[in-house]
Every structure is written in C-alpha cells, then in structure tokens.
Amino acid sequence: MNAAHLTTTTEAIDPVFMFIFGACLVLLIGITIAMVTFVVRYHRSRAPEPTSKVESNLWLEIAWIVLPSLLVLAMFYYGWAGYLSLRNVPKGAMDVTATARMWSWNFAYPNGKTSPKLYVVVGKPVRVELVSADVIHGFYLPAFRVKRDTVPGMKNYAWFVASKPGSYDLFCSQYCGTGHSAMITTVEALPEAEFTAWLQQTPGGGAAGKALLEKHGCLGCHSLDGAASVGPSFKGIWGRRVSVVTGGAERTISVDEAYLRRSILEPQADLVKGFPPVMPPFKDVLKEDEIKQIVDYLHSGGAAASRPDGGKLAQDKGCLACHSLDGSPGVGPTLKGLYGSQVKVRRNSTKLTVTADDAYLKESIRQPALDVVEGFQPVMPPFSDLKDEEVEALVTFMKGIK
Ligand code: HEC
Ligand code: HEC
Ligand SMILES: [Cu+2]
Incomplete structure (x- = not known):
C-alpha cells in the first residue's frame, strides 16, 4: 500500500475494501462459531449451575482491548492511505471540467470543446473539476471506485485513470x-491517437475555425475585435463592402465565400486598398x-x-x-413541431x-415559471444567465424541429 506505486484509483481502493471486508468476515465467522458453541455447550440441560469461578483475567482483557484497537487502527491507516491516493492527482493529468445540472452532464476540455460524454485517453490520468449549475449532484464512476459530490459554489475535484480502452458508466x-435517473452517461477511454482526433473535431460553434486562425x-495580422492591425480586422467581415485593387484596377466588392477563399489562398489577387501586400499566400499551407x-x-x-x-x-x-x-414524452414537452x-x-x-x-419561446427559456x-x-430551471444571442440560437434551433 505504498502511494508512490499506485497507478489507478481502483488499485488504491480495492485492497482497502478487501482488507476491511476480510477482517469483518473473519470476525463474523469467529463470533458466530463461538456463539453457537457456547449456546450448545452451556445449555441449561447440560450445565444447570455456573461452573466457572474466574473473576477476572488480566491477559485476556489486555488481548481483547489491544487486538481490536490494532485492527481498527490498521483499517484507519489503510483507509487514510487510500483516501490520500484519491486526493493526490498524479502529475501530468489531463484537465476536464464536468458540469452537472438538472439533469445532464457536460464535459469541457481546455481547447473549448464540450461533450455530453467524458472522453479520456487510456492510461493517462484525468483530473475532473466538478461544478454544479444548480443543486448537489454526485460524480460517480463505479468502475474506477470514484464518487464525489458536485456542490454548487464549491470547488471540488476527482481523478481517475482508465487502464483499458472501453466504455464505462458514469452516474x-x-x-x-x-x-x-437520466443523469447517466459514459466515460469513453480511447487510445491517444483516437482521442486527439476526437478532440480536434470541429466543435460546432466555430472554435475550430478560431483555433486554425x-x-x-x-491573428498576428488580423484582429477579431475591429482593432487596427497589419491587415483588416475580421470583425463583421462577411458581407462587408471592400475596395480592392485587382490587377491594377480598383473595384468595390462585397465579401462572400469566393472572395474569402481567394483572399486567403492568393492574397495578392485582390489587394485590399490601403494595406501593404504582405500577407503570405496560404495556397499550399x-x-x-x-x-x-x-x-x-x-x-x-467570426470573433465579434x-x-x-x-x-x-x-x-x-x-x-x-x-x-x-x-x-416522445419527457420531463418537459417535446420540442418537435412546437x-x-x-x-x-x-x-x-x-x-x-x-x-x-419567438416571444413565447424566449420567455419559456428565461422565465419558464411564467407560463407553465x-x-x-414547473420544474424547468430559469436560464436567465444565457446571453441574448444564445437564446436567439436556441429559438432558431427549436424552429427547425418540425
Ligand atoms: C503577415 C500578415 C498577415 C498574415 C499572417 C495573414 N494575413 Fe490576411 N491580410 C494581410 C493584409 C496586409 C491584408 C490586406 C491586403 C491584402 O488584401 O492582401 C490581408 C487580407 C486578408 C483578407 C481580406 C480581408 C478584407 O477585409 O477584405 C482575408 C480574408 C485574410 N487576409 C485572411 C487571412 C487568413 C485566414 C490568414 C491565416 C490563414 C491570414 N489572412 C494571414 C496580412 C496578413
Ligand atoms: C429540468 C428539465 C428541463 C430542462 C433542463 C429544460 N426544460 Fe424546458 N421545460 C421543462 C418543463 C417541465 C416544461 C413544461 C412546464 C413549463 O412550461 O414550465 C418546459 C417548457 C419548455 C418550453 C415550452 C414548451 C411548450 O410546449 O410550450 C420551451 C420552449 C422550453 N422548455 C425550452 C427549453 C430550453 C431551450 C431548454 C435549455 C436551455 C430547456 N427547456 C431546459 C423542463 C425542462
Ligand atoms: Cu444529479
């Protein structure tokens, strides 16, 4: 039980459990045998009068004080050592933030990617930051012997490492x-290469595009917030009217996909007026x-x-x-055809x-208790922390579910 040699949380917990369970089993069997033996041997029909004249026995008393104390202290020692291994995150652990809310899990990775399943690398420790958006939930991974409360407003964490690839329950x-009971998902343990490929996949909201920039x-030459830089800012670029110099002649065009592609692949083809021709072509890049x-x-x-x-x-x-x-029915009404x-x-x-x-949908998200x-x-939590554009996006999404 040397903490330095432990590699997984399962290895930290199982021996402690087996030790305590084994000690209890030995005691249960021993006490039961002694009890049955005494009941039979000292039954009134066999021994109507007390036979023993013993008043006290110092050694016996010392033994039954010292032995159980040692046993209980050993349980404490092993339990404490196991607890420490659960709290001491190994070096080089990957960071993931788990957000629990009524009633789902969401996992966020350092690159901004989020996922309803917890993807991890086989053999690599994972440190999970536990966050609750509403009430107390519990992050529970039976396969890794990990169970830790997620408490609103409290910083908490757990770690584990999956030593074999596979899919493990998360409750x-x-x-x-x-x-x-719907707060059930899985830990997907993947080999490093597969995990990396998954992590880089386009995460919808444009984080991949930004990562590429x-x-x-x-972004060394283009700002995202409208600020002046070596090149024009990307803020509000789509549809913008720009004056460009094409083959010596000036013309005004609006930014569309074809123009963007050309500007990126052959920046010199349409040179934005007022900027130097310093952007390298990204044709073969x-x-x-x-x-x-x-x-x-x-x-x-873009950024804006x-x-x-x-x-x-x-x-x-x-x-x-x-x-x-x-x-199909759920805790709330289906969004289909709403x-x-x-x-x-x-x-x-x-x-x-x-x-x-639109107005009803927005209100249903921000103040669900208004119209039930x-x-x-009336169990839907109010999503008053959503930004306006997020509510808009949700409404657009719901409109599309016919
Ligand atoms: C060395 C600085 C530099 C780098 C790096 C650079 N650009 Fe540019 N970019 C410019 C300059 C200067 C212009 C304006 C002159 C021109 O049109 O070539 C420009 C123009 C553009 C335009 C047209 C903008 C408009 O308002 O019409 C787009 C789109 C663009 N760049 C995208 C990119 C992308 C995408 C990358 C990275 C893959 C990139 N640029 C990297 C300097 C740079
Ligand atoms: C905890 C479960 C729960 C969650 C999470 C939840 N809702 Fe609801 N929602 C409900 C229930 C229950 C109702 C019906 C009672 C009411 O109107 O408050 C409802 C009602 C609605 C309605 C009105 C539906 C109708 O048929 O008129 C909309 C729209 C809606 N929710 C959207 C959302 C959106 C968008 C989210 C995520 C941002 C969300 N809900 C999250 C439980 C939930
Ligand atoms: Cu929960």
Whole structure:
C-alpha cells in the first residue's frame, strides 16, 4: 500500500475494501462459531449451575482491548492511505471540467470543446473539476471506485485513470429531482491517437475555425475585435463592402465565400486598398477542410459573435435531458413541431392558450415559471444567465424541429 506505486484509483481502493471486508468476515465467522458453541455447550440441560469461578483475567482483557484497537487502527491507516491516493492527482493529468445540472452532464476540455460524454485517453490520468449549475449532484464512476459530490459554489475535484480502452458508466449519485435517473452517461477511454482526433473535431460553434486562425498566425495580422492591425480586422467581415485593387484596377466588392477563399489562398489577387501586400499566400499551407472551417468561422460573424450553435447549446445546457426532439414524452414537452403550435398554459392560475412564437419561446427559456404548460410540473430551471444571442440560437434551433 505504498502511494508512490499506485497507478489507478481502483488499485488504491480495492485492497482497502478487501482488507476491511476480510477482517469483518473473519470476525463474523469467529463470533458466530463461538456463539453457537457456547449456546450448545452451556445449555441449561447440560450445565444447570455456573461452573466457572474466574473473576477476572488480566491477559485476556489486555488481548481483547489491544487486538481490536490494532485492527481498527490498521483499517484507519489503510483507509487514510487510500483516501490520500484519491486526493493526490498524479502529475501530468489531463484537465476536464464536468458540469452537472438538472439533469445532464457536460464535459469541457481546455481547447473549448464540450461533450455530453467524458472522453479520456487510456492510461493517462484525468483530473475532473466538478461544478454544479444548480443543486448537489454526485460524480460517480463505479468502475474506477470514484464518487464525489458536485456542490454548487464549491470547488471540488476527482481523478481517475482508465487502464483499458472501453466504455464505462458514469452516474449521478445524489437524488437531484425527477430526472435524476437520466443523469447517466459514459466515460469513453480511447487510445491517444483516437482521442486527439476526437478532440480536434470541429466543435460546432466555430472554435475550430478560431483555433486554425491562431495556429496559422492569421491573428498576428488580423484582429477579431475591429482593432487596427497589419491587415483588416475580421470583425463583421462577411458581407462587408471592400475596395480592392485587382490587377491594377480598383473595384468595390462585397465579401462572400469566393472572395474569402481567394483572399486567403492568393492574397495578392485582390489587394485590399490601403494595406501593404504582405500577407503570405496560404495556397499550399491550408487543407480544404481547414479553409472551409476558417470561412465558416468568418461567415458566422467570426470573433465579434462567434455565433452560438443552438443544437449544441441545447445539448450542453441540458435542454435535451428534459425535452425530446422526436415527439416522445419527457420531463418537459417535446420540442418537435412546437414552433407555431397552440399551447395550453397556466399563467398565474388562469388557463389560456397561446401561440408558440419567438416571444413565447424566449420567455419559456428565461422565465419558464411564467407560463407553465398544462400537464407538466414547473420544474424547468430559469436560464436567465444565457446571453441574448444564445437564446436567439436556441429559438432558431427549436424552429427547425418540425
Ligand atoms: C503577415 C500578415 C498577415 C498574415 C499572417 C495573414 N494575413 Fe490576411 N491580410 C494581410 C493584409 C496586409 C491584408 C490586406 C491586403 C491584402 O488584401 O492582401 C490581408 C487580407 C486578408 C483578407 C481580406 C480581408 C478584407 O477585409 O477584405 C482575408 C480574408 C485574410 N487576409 C485572411 C487571412 C487568413 C485566414 C490568414 C491565416 C490563414 C491570414 N489572412 C494571414 C496580412 C496578413
Ligand atoms: C429540468 C428539465 C428541463 C430542462 C433542463 C429544460 N426544460 Fe424546458 N421545460 C421543462 C418543463 C417541465 C416544461 C413544461 C412546464 C413549463 O412550461 O414550465 C418546459 C417548457 C419548455 C418550453 C415550452 C414548451 C411548450 O410546449 O410550450 C420551451 C420552449 C422550453 N422548455 C425550452 C427549453 C430550453 C431551450 C431548454 C435549455 C436551455 C430547456 N427547456 C431546459 C423542463 C425542462
Ligand atoms: Cu444529479
């Protein structure tokens, strides 16, 4: 039980458990045998009178004080050592933030990627920062013997390492309301290469495009916030009218995909007026999918907005834990065909029918308790912390679910 040699949380916990369990088993068997033997041997029919004249036995008393004390101290020692290995995160651990909310998990990686499943590298320790968005939840990984509460407003963490590739259950161990049992997801342990490939995959919201801009040094010459730099700012670039010099002749064009591609691949072809021709061509540098991601990113409003993706938000914010997209019932009404439909709601205990338009959808997200849909409990948490553009994105997303 030397902490320095422990490699996994399972190895830290299992011997402690077996030791305590073994000690209890030995005691249970010993005490039961002694009890049965005494019952038989000293039954009144065999021994009607007390036979023993012993008043006290010093050695026996010392033994039954010292031996159990040693046993209990040993349990404490092993338990403490095991606890320390659970609290001391090995060096070089990967960081992931787990956010628990009613009733879903979301995992955020340092590069901004988020996922409803916890992807990890086989053999590499993972430090999980535990955050709760609402009530007390519990981060519970039976396969790795890890169980730790996630408490709102409290910093907490857990670590583990998956030594074999595979899919392991991840539960919430605190009863946190109606949808508690829905807080089930998995740890996906992948070989390093597969994990890296997964981590770099386009994460919807344009983080990949931005990462590419950073990687290729574009941001050294182009700002995202409108500030002047070596080149024009990317802020609000899509659709902007620009004056360019093409083959010596000046013309004004609006920025679209074709123009963006040309500007990136052959910057000298259309030279933005007032800027020096210093941008290197990226023709042989960027791959097609990278160009696409960059163009998408610039299209989406680039830095200024990096417009949120409603579908992804619905996943990340836990909407889909309570709302289905396919018409099936859940904790909340399905989102399928919701937009434009007539909804029966209860507002301040009066019943009325409203049309699910933009305003209604927005209000349902920000103040769900205002209009409670008939037949449902008012359990939806208010998402008052969402930004306006995030609410817009969610509404756009919901409109699309026909
Ligand atoms: C060395 C500085 C430099 C780097 C690095 C650079 N650019 Fe440029 N970029 C410029 C300058 C200067 C201009 C304006 C002159 C021109 O049109 O070539 C420009 C123009 C552009 C334009 C047209 C802008 C407009 O307002 O019409 C786009 C789009 C663009 N760059 C994208 C990129 C991307 C994407 C990268 C990275 C893959 C990149 N640039 C890297 C300096 C740079
Ligand atoms: C804890 C479960 C839960 C979560 C999480 C949740 N909702 Fe709800 N939602 C409900 C319930 C229950 C109702 C019906 C009662 C009411 O109107 O408050 C509802 C109602 C709604 C309605 C009105 C539906 C209708 O049929 O008129 C919309 C729109 C909605 N939710 C959107 C969202 C969005 C978007 C999110 C994520 C940001 C979200 N919800 C997260 C449980 C949830
Ligand atoms: Cu929970």
